[in-house]
Structures are given as C-alpha cells and as structure tokens.
Amino acid sequence: MKTMTNEEFYAGLLDLPKPKYPFPDTIHPDFQRLREEYYNWIDTEYIIHSKQAREKHKEHNLCDIAARGCPFLKSIDDLLPLANYTANGAMMDDYFDRCSRNEMYEITNRIHELLTGNDPKEPSENGIFHLYWKLRQDALRCDFPEHLYKRFVKSVDRVFKGYAEEKTYYRVNTIPPLPVYLLIREDTSGVQPYCDYVAMQKDYRQIPDEIFDHPHIKRIQTLCSLLIGIHNDIISLPKELHREGDTMNIVKVLQQEYKITIQEAYIKALELHDDYLKEFLVLQNHLPSFDNWKNMIFEYIQDLGIMVSGVYAWHTDTVRYQNGNYVEGEYTNEK
Known part of the structure; x- marks a missing residue:
C-alpha cells in the first residue's frame, strides 16, 4: 500500500467525512453587539500583539464561540464574561505559544488571583491581566451565583494548566501517547468552563451542586470536552501538519499510536469522536433519578449538545484555521 504524503492528504481533505451532531445550531441575538465589544x-487591550495579529484576530470573531455556545443567556451582560474568557484565552494561547511550561504556570497563577479576587487591585496596564480583572467585574455585575462562579474559575484554572502541560510536548516537537493526549486535551479544549456557564441559562442556576458533582453529569461534561477537542483537531489538522511543534492533535497521536497513515488516523479519530457522541446520547437517555430535577437535567444536557454543535458551527465558519490566517506566537522571553 502506498503511503499518502501530507500534501496528498491535504489536497483530499475536503472529500473525507466530517463530524455531525444531532443537536440544533443557534446563536445569541446580541452576537453583533458582542463583536463590537x-x-x-x-484595539484597547491587545497592544502586546502586532497590528497584523490584531487584525487577524478580528477576522476570527472568537466571541462568536460564546454566542453560539450559550445562545439562551438573557442579555449581552451575561455573555461578556464568557466571551472574555473565550477570546482572551484563545489570543493568549496564540501569543504565548512559545513560552515554557513554568512560564505558563506563572501566568495561570496570576490570572487565578485576579479571577478569585484574591488580588482585587486593577492592573495598571491594559492587556491580558487587565481583561481577566475586567471579567471578574463583569461577572459580579451580571449576578453570577457565587457557587457557579467558583466552579467556572476552577475550570478556567484547569484549562490554563493544560496549556502549561502541553508545552512539554510542543517545545521538544514530541507527540504524546494517546492516554496523555486525552488527559491534557480534556482541559485544553477549553470546554469545561462552558459546561459550567451553560448553567447560567434558563433556570439551571437552581440545580444543586451535588447534581453537577454526580459522576454521570461529570462524564457527560468530559465527553463534551473531548468531542470539541477532537473536532477542533480535525479542522485544524491542515495547519498543524505543516507546523513544527503542533503535536497535540488527535490525528497525529493516533498515527503514532497505531503506526498507520495520516488518512487512516483521520478516520480513526472520527470513529473515536463518534463513539464519544454515542456515549453522550446513551447517558442523556439513561439518567439517574435526580428526583424532581430529572426533566431540568435532561434539558441542561440537551443544551450542552447545542453548545457542542454551536462551537462546531463556529469552527467550520471561521477563517482562523485556513492557511495564512492563523496567528503565530509573538512572545519572547527577554530575561
């Protein structure tokens, strides 16, 4: 059997099957106003980026992920903290692409202090940290229940710690084993904070903490993280095939794990994705009793599915992963 080159694979990518979801795709009615924010x-906070990088980020419309992921939030005020986390997190990940594991942990710790209010002082300069300080102020203004906000912040911590751990593999251009990939990708997909934020919609704020902590619900949230992580890898694969250091991709991982071609690994990645989707649907349809909360929990899980579908719609609509449109890391350690 002839081995397919990366170039041949790239040329035939459009003909390969794509992820599909049985959930509706919608968007928040205030998404245009959110784009202006x-x-x-x-323009005001991301002066650390070059003008070229800033203009590319505008074209990516990263805030649309929040508008698609949580389309049932009551107002743009409720959307702002999630959009801030999403856009700032993605642009921050781009900017610090070349930083070390230890540097990312230092950044994570600083963000944690700002989000928790342990450091209540407004940063004196605009930028990444000022935006996270602003996130907390917006969260306080939109009546974010304290117990949900604490969950959200804890989940954001996990995302950035995942960013730190993947640096170990990026900096030495090494593809991780599959179990390590799955562990890190669950965090770096950035989805757990979204699972927490979906609870800000409708009447889900009333759901007791012990239900959100139930293993059944935790597993469904993990599946959301893996579904989005894998479909993101599938969409960004053409970019990551040709960039050294982009090793945290499920297709590359499976190719190494099973010693197969890129095309075979792509199909295997899609099969893994579809297995996770089937598990999601089984768990949704076989909930524990949850007493009087069962109907609301079923709807919450349905809205998690809408979140997954919405994020995928953004991934397939954005120019972020097209050749020439991604933003290279501009951070350099001058110490």
Missing part, C-alpha cells in the same frame, strides 16, 4: 478589546 470584542473588537474594542483587541
């Missing part, structure tokens, strides 16, 4: 963040 997002453009303002880039």
Whole structure:
C-alpha cells in the first residue's frame, strides 16, 4: 500500500467525512453587539500583539464561540464574561505559544488571583491581566451565583494548566501517547468552563451542586470536552501538519499510536469522536433519578449538545484555521 504524503492528504481533505451532531445550531441575538465589544478589546487591550495579529484576530470573531455556545443567556451582560474568557484565552494561547511550561504556570497563577479576587487591585496596564480583572467585574455585575462562579474559575484554572502541560510536548516537537493526549486535551479544549456557564441559562442556576458533582453529569461534561477537542483537531489538522511543534492533535497521536497513515488516523479519530457522541446520547437517555430535577437535567444536557454543535458551527465558519490566517506566537522571553 502506498503511503499518502501530507500534501496528498491535504489536497483530499475536503472529500473525507466530517463530524455531525444531532443537536440544533443557534446563536445569541446580541452576537453583533458582542463583536463590537470584542473588537474594542483587541484595539484597547491587545497592544502586546502586532497590528497584523490584531487584525487577524478580528477576522476570527472568537466571541462568536460564546454566542453560539450559550445562545439562551438573557442579555449581552451575561455573555461578556464568557466571551472574555473565550477570546482572551484563545489570543493568549496564540501569543504565548512559545513560552515554557513554568512560564505558563506563572501566568495561570496570576490570572487565578485576579479571577478569585484574591488580588482585587486593577492592573495598571491594559492587556491580558487587565481583561481577566475586567471579567471578574463583569461577572459580579451580571449576578453570577457565587457557587457557579467558583466552579467556572476552577475550570478556567484547569484549562490554563493544560496549556502549561502541553508545552512539554510542543517545545521538544514530541507527540504524546494517546492516554496523555486525552488527559491534557480534556482541559485544553477549553470546554469545561462552558459546561459550567451553560448553567447560567434558563433556570439551571437552581440545580444543586451535588447534581453537577454526580459522576454521570461529570462524564457527560468530559465527553463534551473531548468531542470539541477532537473536532477542533480535525479542522485544524491542515495547519498543524505543516507546523513544527503542533503535536497535540488527535490525528497525529493516533498515527503514532497505531503506526498507520495520516488518512487512516483521520478516520480513526472520527470513529473515536463518534463513539464519544454515542456515549453522550446513551447517558442523556439513561439518567439517574435526580428526583424532581430529572426533566431540568435532561434539558441542561440537551443544551450542552447545542453548545457542542454551536462551537462546531463556529469552527467550520471561521477563517482562523485556513492557511495564512492563523496567528503565530509573538512572545519572547527577554530575561
């Protein structure tokens, strides 16, 4: 059997099957207003980025992920903290692409202090940290229940710690084993904070903490993280095939794990994705009793599915992963 080159694979990518979801795809009615906030963040806060990088980020419309992931939030005020986390997190990940594991942990710790209010002082300069300080102020203004906000912040911590751990593999251009990939990708997909934020919609704020802590619900949230992580890898694969250091991709991982071609690994990645989707649906349809909460929990899980579908819609609509449109890391350690 002839081995397919990366170039041949790239050329035939459009003909390969794609992820599909049985959930509706919608978007928040205030998404255009949210974009204006997002453009303002880039112009006023992201001065650390070059002008070229800032203009590319505007074209990516990263704030649309929040508008698609949580389309049932009551107002743009409720959307702002999630959009801030999403856009700032993604642009921050781009900017610090070349930083070390230890440097990312230092950044994570600083963000944690700002989000928790342990450091209540407003940063004196605009930028990444000022935006996270602003996230907390917006969260306080939109009546974010304290117990949900604490969950959200804890989940954000996990995302950034995942960013730190993947640096170990990026910096030495090494593909991780599958179990390590799955562990890290669950965090770096950035989805757990979204699972927490979906609870800000409708009447889900009333759901007791012990239900959110139930293993059944935790597993469904993990599946959301893996579904989005894998479909993101599938969409970004053409970019990551040709960039040294982009090793945290499920297709590359499976190719190494099973010693197969890129095309075979792609199909295997899609099969893994579809297995996770089937598990999600089985768990949704076989919930524990949850007493009087069962109907609301079923709807919450349905809205998690809408979140997954919405994020995928953004991934397939954005120019972020097209050749020439991604943002290279601009951070350099000058110490």
